[in-house]
Amino acid sequence: MRRPDDTAGEMLRRPISLANEVYEALYGQLMSLKIEPGSRISVDQLVRSLGVSQTPIREALSRLEAQGLVVKQHLLGFRAADQLDRARLNEIYEMRMMLEVFAAGRFAERRSKAELKELRSLDNEMKGIDAGQSRSAYGEFAKRDAAFHGFMAKRCGNELVFDTLNRFHIHVHLFRLHFHARATTDANKEHEQLMIAVENGNAAAAEEAMRHHLERSKSRFEGAFE
Amino acid sequence: MRRPDDTAGEMLRRPISLANEVYEALYGQLMSLKIEPGSRISVDQLVRSLGVSQTPIREALSRLEAQGLVVKQHLLGFRAADQLDRARLNEIYEMRMMLEVFAAGRFAERRSKAELKELRSLDNEMKGIDAGQSRSAYGEFAKRDAAFHGFMAKRCGNELVFDTLNRFHIHVHLFRLHFHARATTDANKEHEQLMIAVENGNAAAAEEAMRHHLERSKSRFEGAFE
DNA sequence: CAATCAAATATCCTATAGGATTTGATATCG
DNA sequence: CGATATCAAATCCTATAGGATATTTGATTG
Numbered sequence: 001m002r003r004p005d006d007t008a009g010e011m012l013r014r015p016i017s018l019a020n021e022v023y024e025a026l027y028g029q030l031m032s033l034k035i036e037p038g039s040r041i042s043v044d045q046l047v048r049s050l051g052v053s054q055t056p057i058r059e060a061l062s063r064l065e066a067q068g069l070v071v072k073q074h075l076l077g078f079r080a081a082d083q084l085d086r087a088r089l090n091e092i093y094e095m096r097m098m099l100e101v102f103a104a105g106r107f108a109e110r111r112s113k114a115e116l117k118e119l120r121s122l123d124n125e126m127k128g129i130d131a132g133q134s135r136s137a138y139g140e141f142a143k144r145d146a147a148f149h150g151f152m153a154k155r156c157g158n159e160l161v162f163d164t165l166n167r168f169h170i171h172v173h174l175f176r177l178h179f180h181a182r183a184t185t186d187a188n189k190e191h192e193q194l195m196i197a198v199e200n201g202n203a204a205a206a207e208e209a210m211r212h213h214l215e216r217s218k219s220r221f222e223g224a225f226e
Numbered sequence: 227m228r229r230p231d232d233t234a235g236e237m238l239r240r241p242i243s244l245a246n247e248v249y250e251a252l253y254g255q256l257m258s259l260k261i262e263p264g265s266r267i268s269v270d271q272l273v274r275s276l277g278v279s280q281t282p283i284r285e286a287l288s289r290l291e292a293q294g295l296v297v298k299q300h301l302l303g304f305r306a307a308d309q310l311d312r313a314r315l316n317e318i319y320e321m322r323m324m325l326e327v328f329a330a331g332r333f334a335e336r337r338s339k340a341e342l343k344e345l346r347s348l349d350n351e352m353k354g355i356d357a358g359q360s361r362s363a364y365g366e367f368a369k370r371d372a373a374f375h376g377f378m379a380k381r382c383g384n385e386l387v388f389d390t391l392n393r394f395h396i397h398v399h400l401f402r403l404h405f406h407a408r409a410t411t412d413a414n415k416e417h418e419q420l421m422i423a424v425e426n427g428n429a430a431a432a433e434e435a436m437r438h439h440l441e442r443s444k445s446r447f448e449g450a451f452e
Numbered sequence: 453c454a455a456t457c458a459a460a461t462a463t464c465c466t467a468t469a470g471g472a473t474t475t476g477a478t479a480t481c482g
Numbered sequence: 483c484g485a486t487a488t489c490a491a492a493t494c495c496t497a498t499a500g501g502a503t504a505t506t507t508g509a510t511t512g
Binding site: 241269270271280284300301303 | 464
């Protein structure tokens with residue numbers, strides 16, 4: 001499943017789909033925690049608040065359910081997915097440990113000069129955001145961090161790896177947001193190690209750097225459960 | 227308030243969902259290739275042939291789209307997903323190589339006596355089929371093979387790994403069916419190696435056996451592209 | 453005859469309505 | 483007072499209808 005905003009590139013834009021509009025609206029509200037995890041989502045209420053009929057709303061919710069952002073029970077309706085618990089977070093990190101380490105290695109082997117430049121600039125932007133700043137500053141950091149990881153995943157030569165990781169990133173993002181995570185200088189240092197390995201085209205080193213980064217990242221998050 | 231006849235514990239049977247019925251019907255037709263890969267799927271035609279309205283049909287198709295069995299284009303409708311091409315098959319095997327090797331290792335560490343017994347009986351059933359070369363016999367083999375792999379994935383301790391693999395397995399199944407894949411005796415030998423490692427609780431050996439099995443499996447399938 | 457255009461048909465997308473079920477509030481009983 | 487039953491409202495699920503778009507058919511022209 002792709003991000004909702006990758007329709008760019010289509011010169012001929014067909015008339016927009018209402019279902020798509022609703023999807024984006026709900027996606028935004030879920031990602032910003034305006035709709036609380038676990039809370040009920042009534043179709044009829046959305047009909048009134050959004051001013052569109054049930055049909056496109058149900059379709060949008062169906063797609064969100066496929067992404068795991070929403071859960072549906074027959075005759076009971078939709079709910080926003082629950083917050084990640086410890087076990088689930090652990091599962092996600094086990095997956096990332098496999099897929100992102102793979103992606104880092106393959107990207108290190110295939111990356112072009114232009115890609116390196118783009119990635120480096122993302123990295124620099126992140127370093128420009130001070131650690132321990134406000135929550136909105138973290139939003140900017142998180143956006144770059146997701147782009148940084150996604151950049152390598154997308155260019156690892158395996159689209160399934162990218163799609164699968166994308167599914168998880170959404171939930172990690174929500175988790176971070178909920179626990180008021182901050183940008184850290186540690187993460188920047190770990191990214192730097194990864195950048196160097198990638199720039200050298202050293203796949204083994206890139207894999208190791210990514211592994212180390214994910215392990216540290218995980219232990220930083222686990223503090224939230226204490 | 228409880229109903230008079232729900233003493234069966236979890237089997238709370240709510241009135242069936244039409245959307246669900248349609249989903250199952252279409253799923254079956256797709257999995258048996260009654261609906262050809264790449265062919266168009268018209269909602270209005272299904273309304274006439276299934277005798278239900280558009281709404282549950284659209285919802286069923288939405289779910290199939292999330293599973294990757296169907297693709298939708300705005301204003302153009304739904305199509306059955308294309309057959310796997312070589313690049314895509316390769317991507318799936320790269321993923322399986324990571325996730326199933328992981329699953330085999332974790333399962334070898336955690337498996338109970340009862341689980342071992344169940345897995346062994348599945349394995350034996352497969353070996354009994356092995357001689358038969360007919361197409362229907364292969365169907366039986368494929369069913370067990372899927373159960374065999376799924377059994378370990380489901381018990382590896384990581385539900386995301388299981389869910390992700392499940393998504394791919396559907397496509398592998400279709401691919402196999404289309405190319406009338408055979409060669410079951412080799413697979414049985416490889417399974418035997420895996421069983422031994424699992425029974426010994428030797429995670430490293432189980433991982434290696436799974437890795438070897440997948441490599442061989444992949445090269446068997448690649449013959450279809452020659 | 454091939455290519456182009458126009459009308460007719462098929463299909464998709466959205467809106468609306470109504471039956472079925474759940475949920476929440478009120479009343480009743482022990 | 484607490485628990486259960488009853489009724490009303492909210493909500494879900496499905497059916498149907500109609501406007502918008504795509505596709506096919508048929509006619510016209512070079």
